[in-house]
Amino acid sequence: MAFDMRFENTTEKIDSHEEVLFSYISKDKDLPCLNKLWRDFYNDPKISHSQSNCIVHELIALRSRTKDDKTTQYVIDRLLPFFSKAFVLKQEIKCISD
DSSP states (O other), X not given: OOEEEEETTEEEEEOGGGTTHHHHHTTXXXXXXXXXXXXXXXXXXXXXXXXXXXXXXXXXHHHHHOTTOHHHHHHHHHHHHHHHXXXXXXXXXXXXXX
């Protein structure tokens, strides 16, 4: 399942094979914003700019914990600028799950 995210002209997605990211997230109670995203994953959530800021910080923390998983590192590196831009521009992200 793909998870599409967008605001203004900016888009990003989490592909089915990248959902392994959530296996790390669901095991870590210190990532409340990412866990909320995972809980809402199939409900087409909206992410406020303040939630995006929280997600950026949690992705940075998660990145340091997943050093041995290159796929997850790649996904995190791709998502960080997307959520950061949404925060800086104060944009709400609209999500669509298949």
